[in-house]
Amino acid sequence: MTSNYAPDAATQLEIYRRVALLKANDERSRKVIKTGRLVMPYYSYRGQEVIPAATMTALEDTDYLVTIYRGIHDMLAKGMPLKDLWAEVAGRVDGTCKGKGGPMHLTYPDKGIMVTTGIVGSSMPIACGLGWGSQLSGDGRVAVATFGDGASNIGAFHESLNLAAVWKLPVIFLCQNNLYGEHTTYEKATSAPRIADRAGSYAIPGVRVDGNDPIEMYAAAREAVARARAGEGPTLIEAMTFRFHGHVFGDADGYMDKAQKAAAVEADPVPRFRARLIAEGIATEEELAAAEAEIEAAIDEAVEFALASPFPELDELTRDVYGVAA
Amino acid sequence: MTSNYAPDAATQLEIYRRVALLKANDERSRKVIKTGRLVMPYYSYRGQEVIPAATMTALEDTDYLVTIYRGIHDMLAKGMPLKDLWAEVAGRVDGTCKGKGGPMHLTYPDKGIMVTTGIVGSSMPIACGLGWGSQLSGDGRVAVATFGDGASNIGAFHESLNLAAVWKLPVIFLCQNNLYGEHTTYEKATSAPRIADRAGSYAIPGVRVDGNDPIEMYAAAREAVARARAGEGPTLIEAMTFRFHGHVFGDADGYMDKAQKAAAVEADPVPRFRARLIAEGIATEEELAAAEAEIEAAIDEAVEFALASPFPELDELTRDVYGVAA
Amino acid sequence: MTTDLADPPAAAKVKPVTILQAINAAIADAMEADDKVVVLGEDVADPEEGGVVGVTKGLSNRFGEHRVRSTPIAEQAIIGTAIGASLVGYKPVAEIMLMNFTTVAMDMIVNHAAKLRFMSGGQTHVPIVIRTMTGTGFSSGGQHCDYLEAWFAHTAGMKVVAPSNPADAYGLMRAAIDDPDPVLYIENLPAYWSGGEAAQPGHVVPLGKAWIAREGTDVTIVSYSRVLNEAVAAADAIEAAGFSAEVIDLRTISPWDRETVLASVRKTGRCLVTHEAVTQFGVGAEIAAVLSEELFGVLKRPVARLGAPYAPVPFSKPLEAAYAPDAKRIAEAAITLCKQDN
Amino acid sequence: MTTDLADPPAAAKVKPVTILQAINAAIADAMEADDKVVVLGEDVADPEEGGVVGVTKGLSNRFGEHRVRSTPIAEQAIIGTAIGASLVGYKPVAEIMLMNFTTVAMDMIVNHAAKLRFMSGGQTHVPIVIRTMTGTGFSSGGQHCDYLEAWFAHTAGMKVVAPSNPADAYGLMRAAIDDPDPVLYIENLPAYWSGGEAAQPGHVVPLGKAWIAREGTDVTIVSYSRVLNEAVAAADAIEAAGFSAEVIDLRTISPWDRETVLASVRKTGRCLVTHEAVTQFGVGAEIAAVLSEELFGVLKRPVARLGAPYAPVPFSKPLEAAYAPDAKRIAEAAITLCKQDN
C-alpha cells in the first residue's frame, strides 16, 4: 500500500532505535518488578513495539498523543524521557507527575503526551478536543488516540469517530489490535471481521495494516498525518499485532491460545526487523548492537535515578487538586 | 425489496387502521394541549405513523417494544389502550402508570410495551436484555428498540448493536430517520450517508427503507422478525420519514428547511396510503370513513375518561420506589 | 473587571434581565474578552437556534460557528472534546442539555476533567465550564429534572455553582470561565425567565462566596438555585409568624462558603438547609454535618434539612408540585424550628 | 434458607474461606436454587477464567455459558442487558469490573434501573445485582480505586451493600439476588483474599441490617467494607488508651440501619464514621446529619468523620498508604473524641 510514504533508510533506522528502546524497556520493567524493586500494575506491550515506533516517527514532537494503561511503548516512542518515566512508575518526586499519576496516568506535555487514561475507550473523546484545538488555532498539530481492539466496542469509540468525522478533525484513531481484550478474544467480543471497516460508519478512511511491519505501519501513519494536516479529517488505523504476555503482569494467560501465541512469539517483529536492516545493508550488526547497548545504559541510568529519587512528601496528597483562580 | 413479505389486503387494512389511529391521536393531542386542557411535553410524531403501524402489525402482542419520548405512535400501534394512555398523559390514577410516568415514560407490559425512555439512545441496551430473556427462555419473542437518527450517534447505539450481534439476540433496531435531532439536521450530526450502513460495523443486515411506504416497511419488519425468531440475530432498519412539526410542542421550527418541510407535508403518507387502498379496491371510501369515525369516537371517549379520572393521592410520591424484599 | 466579594447581587445591577439573558451576556462578554473562550453542545449554534431554549442565541452569528459549535448527540464526545481543547489553551463552555444527561458523560467529568490536574502532578489542568439545566415544574417526569449536585460536590477536582438570580448568573459564569479548573454550572429550567437587575458588564462573583439574601436573627435558611427564591419568599411568612429568618444563597455549592454560613448560624442558633435534590445523602447532609460539628453547643436546635422525598420525580402535576420544597413548606419547617425549645 | 437478623456473621460460620470464595459460593448457590439467576460481565465465563480475579470462576462450567456470559467491553450494554432481562423474569448479576467504570453506565443505573418501578407505577421492577470492586492498596492510581457509594445512596430506587467479611459477603449476595430491586454490591479488591469463617449454605443477611462487630461503651465507630476491619483493629489500640469502642458494620449503606446505630450512639454518646470515600459529601455526612438531629442533646461530642482527603487517589505508595483511613488513624480519631470534654 501507499508506497509514496515508504520510510527511507534513515527513517527505518530511527524506527528501529525506538523499537529497540521499547523492547528493552519492557524487558527491564518486568525484570525489575519480578525482583520486587518496583510495585505497580504493569501492562506489557511486548510484541506491539513496531506500532508506536513507526507511528510516532511519522509525527512531530508538537503533535499530540493520548494513550492508555498499555501505553508506555506509545509514550517512549513519542519521546517521554526515560528518567521521568522510571521515576514516575516508581512513585518518586522526580517522576513526570511527581509520582502521583503512576504507570496508568503518565503525562509529558513537552512532547505532546497529554493524557494517559486507565478507562477503556476514553483516549478518543479527549483526542477530539486536542484536534479541535489544532483546528481552531490552525497550528497544524495532529492528535493520535491509541486504544485496543476491545475498546472498539465501547460507546466512546463511536461518539468520537463520528464527531471527529463531522468536524473533520485532525485526529488519528490508532487501534492496536492484539486480538485480546483482557481475557476475551477478539471474536468473542467484536462483531466485525475488521475494526478498520467500522470507519465506514463515519465515511472516513479505515485501513488495516500489519502493525508489526514497520514499513506498512509507517506508511499508513504518514498518510493519516498528511490527511489530518491537510484538513481532510480523521483516519482509523487498525494495526494488527499480538500481546506476548498476559493482560497484566502476574496474569498466567491460561486463556490464551497456546499455538497462536507460540506462532506470534516465533514471528517476533523486533528481531525480524533487525535482521532485515542488516540483510538489506541499512545497518551493520555492530551499529545496531552499539545502539542497543546505549539504550541499555540509558535504562540502567534511569532505573538507578528513579530508585534513588525520594518519595513525595505527604502534603502532595492534597496539592494539585485545584489551581488558584485567575 | 423482499416481496415474499408483502402484506396482503387484510394486513394492509390493519396497518391503515393503525395509521389512522395514530394520526387522529396526534391531531387530537395537539388540539387538547392547545386548549390548555392538558399540560405535558409533547413530541409530535405526525408524518411518521406508517413506521410503527407497519412494524407492529408484523409483531405479536407478546413481542417486546422499548420506545422513546417520541413514541406514542409506537405504543398505540403496539396496542396501548387509548384510555390508559390518555389518563397517563393527563397524570391521572387511571393512567397506565398511575400518572407517575407521563408521556415520556409510558409502560404497558400486557402488550409488551416494556420501557419508554427520555434518554437518547437508551432504548437499545434495554432491548438487548429483553432479547436475551427470549433467547434464554426460548420463547421466540422479539424485542424492538425504536430510536431516532440523532440517537445513532450516541455510544449506547454502538454498544448495543455490537453486543446484540455477538450474542445473536432477537432484537430489531428500528431507526426512525426523520432527518432532524431536535434542531440539528441529519447531515450536521451524522457522518454516515446512511445509518443502515452502520450495520456493517457489526456484520448484521442493515436496510434503509421508505418508512412512509407501508408495503416496504412491513416487508422489512417481517424479514427482521423472521431472522430474529430463527435465531439469526439482530437487524438494523433505517426507516426514512419526516417530522411534520417542531421537535416538541411549542417549538416554532424556524430551523427547519421550509421547502423540504412543505414537500414532506405535501407527500403526507397517510392520505396517500388511504387513496391507494381505495384506488386498488382494498377498501371503499365508506369503509375507511367508518373506521376513522370509530377511532374519533374512541379518542373522544378516552379523553373524557382521562380528564374525569382523579389525580393520584400524595402518598403516591413515595410509593413504588421499592418493592418489599422477597 | 469588577469584583464584589460578599456583596449582594444588587450591588452590580443596572437593568432588568432574565437569568437566561444574563447567562447569554456573560458568555458573550467572555468570548469578546478572550478569543480562547469557545462553546459547544447540542443545538448551541444559531442555525440550530442557539440552544433548545436559546441560552446561547446569537453567539455563533457574532463569533462564528468555529467558536460556537453544535455537536452530535454524544455527551461523552462533548465533554472529551472540551477537555482536550482545554488542555491546549482553550476555555470551552460545554453544554450538557439536562443534568440527567450528565449520567452518560460521568467518566469524562469525574475520571478525567476532575482528575487530570492531580494525576499529571500539576502539569495540565482542565479549565472548562459544563453548563447544564434541570429542575421540576415543567411536567417532564422522572428523567429530566434531577438535581445531582451532590455527586459532583463529592468529586474532588470539580467545582459546582448554581445561581439564583440574573446578576449572579452573570457573575458566576464569568468566574467559572476564568477559573482554571472544571466548573459545573447548574441552571434551573423553569427559572430561566425570572427577572432581576442585570450585572454590570465584567461583574465577577468569586467562586466560593455566598451572599446574605435577607438578614435575620432567629433562623438561618441555606439554599441555592431556584429554591433560594422560595426561601426568600418564605421569610415573609416566617416574619408573619413572629420570627426573623436570615436567608443565605450559597451560589457555590463546592467549595461552599463555610465562613458566611457559620457566622450566620452562630448568630441565629438555628439552621434549615433546603434544596431541590432528595434530602438523603444530599448537599444538606454535608452542611448539617459541618455545622453540627463546628457549632456543637452553640446550635439551639439540630440543623434541619428539607429536600425532595426519596423518590424519582413524578409526572402527575399535584405530585410534581409536592416534590420540591416551596415557600410554604420552607416556612413551615423554619417556623417549626423556631418554635421548638432551646 | 436461614435468616439471622441482627446476628453477627459468626452465627452462620462453618469453615474458613476468603471473601472471594464466599461471593462465588453465594452466586453458585443462588444459581442452583433458581435457574432465573444469570451472570454477565467482562471475562466472567470460564473460557475467560471466570473474571479478572476469578470471582465467578467455575460458574459457566457448571451452569453453562448461556447463563454465565462474558460480554464485550460495553458497560452501558451490560447494565441495559441486565435491566431488560430482569423485566422479563430473570435475576441478572452483572459485573462492572471496577467502581470507576460505573461512570460509563450511570445512565442505565440511575435513570433506568433505579426508576423503572416508580415511573411505571409499579408495573415493572428491576431485580438486578451490580457487582463492582474497588479500593486503594494495589497501586492502581487515580482511576481504579474510588469509593462512589454516596452517589448511589443518593439515588432513590437503588440499594447499596458493602460486606466486610466472607459470611456477610455470602449472606448479602443471597439477599441482594433475592431482592426485587436493583442492588449495588461493592467488593473491596485488596480484601478479596481476607479469610473468615464461611456462611452456611443458604444463609441470608437481610438488607438494611447492621451488626455490632465489637461491643463497647465510650464511642461508636460506624463503618463498612474493608475499613470496617481497620476499625475493629483500632478498637484494641483504643482500649489500650483506656476507652471502649463499639464497632458497627453497616453492611447495607442504603437503606442504612438507623435503629442499630442510634441505639449504640445513644449509649456511647460519641460517634466516629469512617470510610474509604472522601469525607466531603460522603456517606458519613448523612449519618452525621441524622445522628446530630436524632440525638441532639444526647451526643457528648459532635459526630466525627474520617474519610479520604478531598483528592483523587494518588499512585505513589506512601501517598496511597496515607489516603484511606487505617487502624492507626481511626484509633487516633476515636481517642481524641473520647478525650474531649463532654
Ligand SMILES: Cc1ncc(C[n+]2csc(CCOP(=O)(O)OP(=O)(O)O)c2C)c(N)n1
Ligand atoms: C470502561 C472500562 N471497562 C473495563 C475496564 C477494564 N479493562 C482494562 S483493560 C481491558 C481490556 C481492553 O482491551 P483492549 O481494548 O483490546 O486493549 P489491550 O489491553 O488489549 O491493549 C479492560 C476490560 C476499563 N479499564 N475501563
Ligand SMILES: Cc1ncc(C[n+]2csc(CCOP(=O)(O)OP(=O)(O)O)c2C)c(N)n1
Ligand atoms: C443523552 C441525551 N442527550 C440529549 C437529549 C436531549 N434530546 C432529546 S430528543 C433529542 C433529539 C433526538 O433526535 P433523534 O434521535 O433524531 O430522535 P427524534 O427526536 O428526531 O425522534 C435530544 C438531543 C436526551 N434526551 N438524551
Ligand SMILES: [Mg+2]
Ligand atoms: Mg486488545
Ligand SMILES: [Mg+2]
Ligand atoms: Mg430525528
